[in-house]
Amino acid sequence: RLYYTADGEEAHxxxxxVEDNFGxxxxxxxxFNNRNVKDDGVITVVPIGNFKPLTR
Structure with a gap:
């Protein structure tokens, strides 16, 4: 787990x-967009990120 709290208003x-046992x-x-806005109750699904294998 990673808990992160930004101390500014810029995006991060x-x-x-990650490396597995096979190298x-x-x-x-x-x-992350660190906007300080009121929650209007609308839930938006956001993808977790780009996942890609790295070449060695």
Whole structure:
């Protein structure tokens, strides 16, 4: 788990690289928009990020 609280209003981008026991690497990218707006009760589905295998 990663808990992150931004201390500003700019958007943030995280790139996480995971390597398995066979030496295969995968990159997962997360983009966060740190807007400070009132919740209107509407739920929007947002993809978790781009997932791609990395070449060695």
């Amino acid at each position: 981008n995280f790139i996480v690289v 295969n690497s995968y990159e997962l990218e997360f983009d």
